[in-house]
Amino acid sequence: MSHIHGESIEEIEMEAEEKMEKTIADLGREMGTIRTGRASVHLLDPIKVDYYGAITPLNQMATITTPEASLITVQPWDASQIGAIERAIQQAELGLNPQNDGKLIRIQIPALNEERRRELVKHLHQMTEMHRVAARAVRRDANDALKKLEKDSTISEDEGRSAHDDIQELTNATIKKLDEASAVKEKEIMEIG
Numbered sequence: 001m002s003h004i005h006g007e008s009i010e011e012i013e014m015e016a017e018e019k020m021e022k023t024i025a026d027l028g029r030e031m032g033t034i035r036t037g038r039a040s041v042h043l044l045d046p047i048k049v050d051y052y053g054a055i056t057p058l059n060q061m062a063t064i065t066t067p068e069a070s071l072i073t074v075q076p077w078d079a080s081q082i083g084a085i086e087r088a089i090q091q092a093e094l095g096l097n098p099q100n101d102g103k104l105i106r107i108q109i110p111a112l113n114e115e116r117r118r119e120l121v122k123h124l125h126q127m128t129e130m131h132r133v134a135a136r137a138v139r140r141d142a143n144d145a146l147k148k149l150e151k152d153s154t155i156s157e158d159e160g161r162s163a164h165d166d167i168q169e170l171t172n173a174t175i176k177k178l179d180e181a182s183a184v185k186e187k188e189i190m191e192i193g
Contacts, residue, residue, distance in 0.1 A: 004141040009155060009163045016142035016167055020135055020174040027131040027178055034120055034127075035094065036188045037112045039066040043096070044074070049088040051081060058085060074098070074105040112189070120189050128182040132175050139171040 004019070006012030032042030047058040058064070062085060063075040074089075076082050082100055089098045089107065095116075099106045112120070143164055150160040 004138070004145045006145055006149075007154075009146070009149070009159060012142050012145045012149075013163065013166055013170070016138050017170055019138040020170060023131050023134045023138065024174060024177050024181070026134075027128065027181060030127055031124065031181065031185045034124060034185065034189065035109070035112065036120075036185075036191070037109065037117075038069055038188075039072045039107075039109045041066055041072065043072065043094065043109075044089070046094075047088050047092050049081065049084050051078075051084070058088065061085070070109045070111075072107040072109065074107070075103070076105075079103060117189050121186050124182060124185055124189065128178055131178050135171055135174045135178065139167055142167045 004012055004015045006015055029042075029045075032040065033045050035043055041059075041064045044058050044064055048055045049058055049061060050056075051061055058074070061077055061081060063077070065073050065075075067073060074085060076085055079102075082102065082105065086098045086100045086105055089096055089105070096107050096109070099108070146155070146160050146163050146167070149155045150157060155163070
């Protein structure tokens with residue numbers, strides 16, 4: 001069952017393009033959570049804290065900053081939650097060791113060793129491949145929607161063929177962008193110092 005429901009070639013192409021742009025943006029968000037040896041507030045994006053029974057994203061309950069290249073600070077808006085935040089960071093299995101002084105949590109970002117860098121690159125490649133698969137699924141859904149228009153005689157065979165080519169070009173461009181973004185992140189991960 002197609003997840004693209006256009007009534008015309010233009011609508012199908014527009015919907016496919018929107019979904020592919022979302023795929024690129026999603027990879028960007030996910031790559032932000034990969035440690036590169038440099039401090040980044042996005043490292044803490046996946047962390048959720050039990051805030052009075054409600055599971056709350058950390059960035060919705062604290063100010064997160066990077067005052068130095070290898071330091072992240074977390075300033076809770078509610079000081080009584082500092083222990084819960086510290087536990088959530090430790091339990092997130094990000095390899096981070098938070099230090100709490102009662103008002104502020106400091107997280108020193110340790111340098112990555114070669115083995116860890118290679119593991120992160122492998123994880124990055126898996127993440128990128130998942131997004132390539134998502135782009136190809138959008139292509140399949142768009143092609144299915146085009147075939148339906150052809151079958152219903154809404155568009156001619158030639159129009160269908162031309163639209164299929166456009167969808168393939170869009171897919172190729174999207175995969176190229178995914179690969180380029182991944183290559184930049186890989187370079188960041190492998191950079192030492």
